[in-house]
Amino acid sequence: MTVLLYDLVAEGDRRPSPFCFRTKLALAHKRLAFETTPVAMTDIQALEGGAFKTVPILKDGAHVVGDSWSIADYLDQAYPDRPPLFHSPEERGLCRFFDAWLYASVLLPIVRFYVKDIHDLLLEKDHAYFRASREARLGCTLEEAAAGREARLDGMRAGFDPARLTLTHQGQPFLSGQNPGYADFMLAGVLLWVEAIGTVPLLVDGDPLVTYLEHVRAPLTR
């Protein structure tokens, strides 16, 4: 049976959610066939009886699960015969740390840098909600957040340095070692998201993350 994933959609069928990307990579890792149902940001609350405020939402037969972490735990529990997302409780614990690092050091600067790009690419019906909610969170207008952003480009890129250092100096092609794991899906989710919505490239030629991303995303295109 094919699993269904509600996936945030923007103009031109772009998919502007790092959390949906990590779940798609997780599903591919577990070799579960899935289809995505594109959904506008302001339509999420009308889905599945209004139980969820954000995507991803996974629908697997009678099971409906929201939140990327809950989905990952559900998948390992429901499909123990498939490749695990977490090989040990310790790996899951460290993935939690990784997510906290990703959020503080990478995601926040990226949101601020690209927030106006995201707004402009969202479906027209999502514009007012996105602007109001994000401006409240940022404490400034989208235009103010984007102003002078070129000066922040190097710092934003440098936020990934601990990941680069791991890939280039530790003899392992992935954060999780010799094979990609859930931490890699979280990191690649951010990179795929920016690729989908950014008007300024995040990765430049020669960045070790370019080759890395090719390998981590490969199962999505098979």
Next chain:
Amino acid sequence: MTVLLYDLVAEGDRRPSPFCFRTKLALAHKRLAFETTPVAMTDIQALEGGAFKTVPILKDGAHVVGDSWSIADYLDQAYPDRPPLFHSPEERGLCRFFDAWLYASVLLPIVRFYVKDIHDLLLEKDHAYFRASREARLGCTLEEAAAGREARLDGMRAGFDPARLTLTHQGQPFLSGQNPGYADFMLAGVLLWVEAIGTVPLLVDGDPLVTYLEHVRAPLTR
């Protein structure tokens, strides 16, 4: 048989090495009895036929192993019946990332902040070597590195924020989940090191890392 660990020593029998602390925590985790042999920085190269430039160095019967990562791998390989340091290759991979993060975000600012304190506490015989090698690395004198350090205190403490966030918001008391693991030994190693050498406290009352450190270090005092 008791394992022997060469451990860096300073005045008053202080132990000023974060890497030795992580190895001591690893040995306690594996429930291996060990004794430390204090060694001055400038005496390391005279040990064990001059094979090592840094501590920790582990001596386990005929096996002599240097470098904290090599020691960790040795311990898991030599004592598979004891609690593992790495429960899966994925955990080991993520610990490598954690070490890269720890180095860039935590260790470098801490070294700069406390380098003069460390110098002053080292044995007299180590002063000249420490000053020359660290000043070359820092690109300035020890006194210049320490100058105006109070202004850097908040930033240095904030470097630990992804770890704090993990402990306070993810329902897990340790970075590795419900039990301390090698990533916790690396982090606690830094905190124990600063406790041993700092003239300004790194942790203040109410910091969640205070209680955390008490739990991670407990096996060392049993």
